[in-house]
Each structure stands twice: as structure tokens, then as C-alpha cells.
Amino acid sequence: MAPPKPKEVAKAPAAPAGGVAKKPKFGVPRNYDLGNGVVRFSKTKMFHKKAKYKFIGKKNPKAEKPKKPTVVVKQIGGEKNGGTRTVLLRRRKSFYPTQDKITTRSHHKTFSKHVRRTRPNLTVGTVCILLAGRHAGKRVVLVGVLPSGLLLITGPFAFNSCPLRRIPQRYVIGTSTKVDLGDFKLPKHLNDDYFKKNKKSTKRSVKRKEGEDIFASKKEKYVPSEQRKADQKSVDEAVIKAIGLRADKKLLRGYLRSAFGLRSSQYPHRMCF
Amino acid sequence: MPFARFVQPGRVALVAEGPLKGKLVSVVDVIDQTRALVDGPGSGVPRQQIRLNQLHLTKFRLKFPFTAPTRVVRKAWTDEKLNEKWAESQWSKKLENKEKRAQMTDYDRFKLSSARVKRNRARTPVFKSLKAQAARKGVFGKKKVPKASVKKPRVKKETSAKKPAKK
Numbered sequence: 001m002a003p004p005k006p007k008e009v010a011k012a013p014a015a016p017a018g019g020v021a022k023k024p025k026f027g028v029p030r031n032y033d034l035g036n037g038v039v040r041f042s043k044t045k046m047f048h049k050k051a052k053y054k055f056i057g058k059k060n061p062k063a064e065k066p067k068k069p070t071v072v073v074k075q076i077g078g079e080k081n082g083g084t085r086t087v088l089l090r091r092r093k094s095f096y097p098t099q100d101k102i103t104t105r106s107h108h109k110t111f112s113k114h115v116r117r118t119r120p121n122l123t124v125g126t127v128c129i130l131l132a133g134r135h136a137g138k139r140v141v142l143v144g145v146l147p148s149g150l151l152l153i154t155g156p157f158a159f160n161s162c163p164l165r166r167i168p169q170r171y172v173i174g175t176s177t178k179v180d181l182g183d184f185k186l187p188k189h190l191n192d193d194y195f196k197k198n199k200k201s202t203k204r205s206v207k208r209k210e211g212e213d214i215f216a217s218k219k220e221k222y223v224p225s226e227q228r229k230a231d232q233k234s235v236d237e238a239v240i241k242a243i244g245l246r247a248d249k250k251l252l253r254g255y256l257r258s259a260f261g262l263r264s265s266q267y268p269h270r271m272c273f
Numbered sequence: 274m275p276f277a278r279f280v281q282p283g284r285v286a287l288v289a290e291g292p293l294k295g296k297l298v299s300v301v302d303v304i305d306q307t308r309a310l311v312d313g314p315g316s317g318v319p320r321q322q323i324r325l326n327q328l329h330l331t332k333f334r335l336k337f338p339f340t341a342p343t344r345v346v347r348k349a350w351t352d353e354k355l356n357e358k359w360a361e362s363q364w365s366k367k368l369e370n371k372e373k374r375a376q377m378t379d380y381d382r383f384k385l386s387s388a389r390v391k392r393n394r395a396r397t398p399v400f401k402s403l404k405a406q407a408a409r410k411g412v413f414g415k416k417k418v419p420k421a422s423v424k425k426p427r428v429k430k431e432t433s434a435k436k437p438a439k440k
Contacts, residue, residue: 129379139379177380255383273379 116149282339
């Protein structure tokens with residue numbers, strides 16, 4: 001008994017001082033544990049405290065709840081079907097479905113919406129070596145990364161005739177050489193849709209008309225639109241201007257003009273780029 | 274030719290492989306036919322045993338008695354100025370250049386090759402003309418070559434024939 005006493009003394013002045021931290025009067029049991037399974041007030045004491053004697057022999061009339069129907073009777077058409085069926089409104093307690101549930105999946109995780117991660121060294125202005133495609137081996141300048149995760153690169157076209165083009169980052173080696181493009185910003189209309197292949201205009205074989213020579217393969221030649229030419233020009237201008245600001249502009253131009261290749265006893269995994 | 278470098282106390286060796294690769298050590302004692310006790314107080318190598326096929330022997334040899342403690346080895350090392358001598362040696366310079374080449378970026382490689390092209394453009398015609406002159410004089414044999422058959426070297430521009438610093 002001795003140890004808890006000073007505690008209560010210390011607590012008592014603290015409670016009114018705080019004022020706010022007072023416990024609510026309702027719902028808090030008056031009885032409390034003294035330890036070792038002994039409670040402060042005995043069962044009898046609590047009986048009196050709660051004035052339970054008042055309620056002995058008292059009964060509240062229970063309000064009758066209307067019973068909810070558990071089954072419903074359904075009419076069934078057709079001959080020799082019995083006419084009606086009684087169907088349970090709720091599932092049985094032990095209900096084991098024989099068929100898998102058809103779950104609707106949220107479509108917010110489709111491939112087109114995946115998070116794209118670009119290699120950290122592939123920043124805007126990086127000189128990259130292309131490894132695949134018809135421009136493989138060329139050294140080009142990275143202009144931006146599109147929402148689809150594809151890199152947008154340009155030769156510049158005047159240097160190595162590589163146009164504005166999309167390419168996956170897998171097919172690129174990022175070098176440590178970087179062109180400082182400053183506050184260059186890609187025009188907004190240069191997005192993924194802009195570069196999407198227009199299947200009609202590409203070099204697919206064109207449908208033959210009646211009476212045409214079957215063996216003559218006819219292909220439509222790709223011609224860049226005026227819009228493309230204008231965009232190519234505007235982007236290249238910024239890149240070439242940035243190159244022109246460098247002290248080693250002549251060398252860098254030659255560098256971008258030349259193609260990458262491996263000599264004997266050169267191993268790309270051992271080389272620095 | 275007889276062998277000139279031996280695994281012997283004081284012999285300085287370059288570690289060729291393993292975690293200590295590229296560091297200099299000095300042989301303190303020979304444990305058996307395949308292993309030696311080495312120490313490298315001047316190169317930060319703690320005293321330890323090492324397999325002989327991990328070592329490349331150098332021409333340097335420190336003077337200290339075999340199984341000498343590290344402090345004796347250290348004194349011999351500093352007195353000999355081994356680190357400076359090693360840095361001056363052709364071998365270490367070659368290693369340095371190799372390292373430099375390995376560190377070259379793609380752009381550096383392009384710069385080097387374009388510098389070499391420049392140098393060779395200036396050098397080849399000069400060399401060819403000298404060679405033709407020598408041939409005419411009969412340096413390569415008694416038979417003198419008539420002048421008419423010698424092709425005139427095409428000299429574009431006699432620009433500065435200075436060699437670009439080879440990286």
C-alpha cells in the first residue's frame with residue numbers, strides 16, 4: 001500500500017492544473033486492478049455501488065421485431081416446371097462456390113502506364129551511341145525522354161543524317177560527353193503520338209488495283225512532312241547552337257559526324273564511355 | 274641467358290593479381306617453392322605470405338637481412354627511395370599509360386585517333402621523300418634508282434609536324 005500513495009499525491013495537483021486531460025466520467029470502470037488478480041472493490045461492493053439491487057426482479061418488455069423473410073417465392077415460366085421456386089435471400093452459412101468469382105481488375109496498371117526509369121547517365125544533352133536500327137553506330141544527341149520511356153534523339157541531321165527519332169534506352173550507349181543545351185525545351189507537340197508510325201504512309205506494300213502486274217512490287221516511299229522538317233530544323237538549331245558554344249566545337253562536330261566502331265582487342269564491357 | 278632476378282630476401286616484386294594487384298612488395302623470406310613471405314611498408318601492404326605465381330619480379334632489390342622485421346624493411350625501403358625509383362622506371366610508366374588508356378572515354382578515343390591522323394598526314398610524305406632520296410643515293414643497295422620512277426610525294430600542307438602528346 002505504501003508505494004502507490006505518494007504517486008496519487010503527486011498526481012492529484014497535476015490533474016487540475018492541466019484541466020484538459022481529464023478523463024470522461026462515463027464508460028470508465030470505477031473498479032481497478034490492484035495487482036495479483038485482486039481488484040479494489042469486491043463483487044459485493046460493486047453491487048452496492050452500482051445499485052444493482054434496484055434492478056432485481058425488474059423486466060423491460062422487449063420490443064418485438066418484425067421477422068425478415070429469409071426466402072422469396074419466385075414465379076417460373078414454362079411447362080412442367082412446378083410454377084414456383086423458393087429461393088434463399090441470403091447465402092447459407094456454409095456456402096462453397098463451385099465457380100470462381102469473376103473479379104474485375106483495376107486497369108490502372110497497364111503497360112502504358114508503368115513507371116519508366118531511364119538510366120541516370122542518360123540526361124538531356126548526352127551524346128549517345130546508337131546500337132540498333134538503321135542508324136546504328138552513329139553518335140547522336142539525346143534531346144528528351146518521352147512518357148513512353150523512349151529516348152528522343154537527333155543527329156543533328158546536318159551532321160550524320162540521323163533525324164529526330166525515338167529509340168529504347170536499351171539500344172543506346174550513353175557516353176560521358178554532354179552538350180549543355182541550357183534551357184532548351186522540347187516543343188509540346190513532339191510526343192509519342194507524333195512519332196507513331198502512320199501505317200499508310202510507311203513503306204508497306206500498297207494494295208493493287210485490278211489488272212495490275214502482280215509481280216511488280218509497289219512500295220510507297222516515305223517522305224517526311226513539312227511539319228517534321230520544321231521540327232527537325234528547330235530542334236537541331238538549338239543543339240547545334242549549344243555545340244557552337246563549346247571550346248572544342250570543331251572536334252565535337254567531327255565526333256558526332258564519325259561513327260562508332262570496335263577495333264581489335266576492344267571490348268565494350270571493359271571500355272569507358 | 275641465365276636468370277638475373279631471383280626470389281630472394283630484399284627482392285622487390287609487383288603483385289600481378291589478387292586484391293593487392295599493382296602494389297610493390299619486398300620478399301622477406303621464402304617459405305617454400307611456391308610461397309614467400311612479403312612485406313610492403315612503403316606501399317601499404319601488410320606482412321603476409323603470397324604465392325610466387327602472383328608476383329612479378331622487378332630489377333630492384335632492397336638490402337636487409339632475411340626475416341627482417343617490418344621496421345627494418347621500411348628503413349631499407351625509404352633509404353633506397355624505392356617509390357621514386359619505381360615511379361621513374363619504364364615498367365611503371367607503361368602501367369600508368371595502360372591505366373590512362375583504360376580510363377579514356379569514347380570522346381577521348383576519337384580525339385586521340387584524329388590527332389594521330391593529323392600527325393601521320395604530316396609525317397608520311399616527309400618520310401617517303403627521305404626514303405626516295407636515300408634510294409636514289411644508293412643507300413639500300415648499289416643499284417641506283419633513276420629519279421623518273423620516283424613518285425612525287427603529295428604534300429598537302431607542310432603544317433607543324435609536331436607530335437601530339439600521346440595519351
